[in-house]
Amino acid sequence: MDEETLDDLARWFSDYVHTFKSGDPGEDENIILKEEHTARVRREISDIGRTLGLADDDLRLAEAMALFHDLGRFPQYATYGTFSDRRSCDHAALSVGVLIDSGVLDALDPEERELILKAISRHNRAGLPEEESDRCLLFSKLLRDADKLDIWAVLLDYYQRREKEGYRNAALELDLPDAPGISEEVRRDIMAGEIVKLSGVKRLNDFKLLQASWVFDINYRPALLAVRKRGYLEEARKFLPRTEEVDMIFTLLKSSLDWRIESEVVGAGDGA
Secondary structure, three states: OOOHHHHHHHHHHHHHHOOOOOOOOOOHHHHHHHHHHHHHHHHHHEEEEEEEOOOHHHHHHHHHHHHHOOOOOOHHHHHHHHOOOOOOOOOHHHHHHHHHHHHHOOOOOHHHHHHHHHHEEEEEOOOOOOOOOOHHHHHHHHHHHHHHHHHHHHHHHHHHHHHHHHHOOOOOOOOEEEEEEEEOOHHHHHOOOOOHHHHHOOOOHHHHHHHHHHHHHOHHHHOOOOOOOOOOOOOOOOOOOOOOHHHHHHHHHHHHHHHHOOOOHHHHOOOO
């Protein structure tokens, strides 16, 4: 993908998002939040890809995936007033649908178009299919890593504002109740070294632990280093109950993060 093509796609994206804005800052808050998230994920995926040595054409292709990965969030929020896929629809599938219906990718090379659609369709799934090509898995993992890095930053900033200012955004909390404790299913998943299953998330604390459990699904060393350098786990711990059980969970998560950074299986690259 060349620079001109990526610029054209970015202009289309900006025009599309604009159709969901009312001009009222309060009403547009969550639309702008997702627009800004998209811009940061583009930077994250470019940084990771560059550290891994991707060619310029592939870096631009990865940016296009980041540009469109949450396209479905805009009609999802406009229609349902929530970012909860469980309470509305699969936003990744909706993103793919918008791309296909709009024809914005029709001028691309068929292989590039297929890679973009596949990576986007799978960026929010629990796991990736092993039977895919190495190239498809590369881009899918890049997108998942970049997306998680920025979602961590967004939500940790939100939890801090919530605690200090009493600011609330139900859409960012997936409309979950702020009930005490954590669910047994959540504890069990993490202690087994697995990402928390969304089906087990019953309260806001569970959702915070689901995010923390993403350390089990970061694919590339530059992204893992970013998690450690930015102190995401340490920050996440501040917004959960001060109990021995939660302490034990975070000890496991930090140990897993450190082990994966030092392991050769997570890929090359030392940048963060």
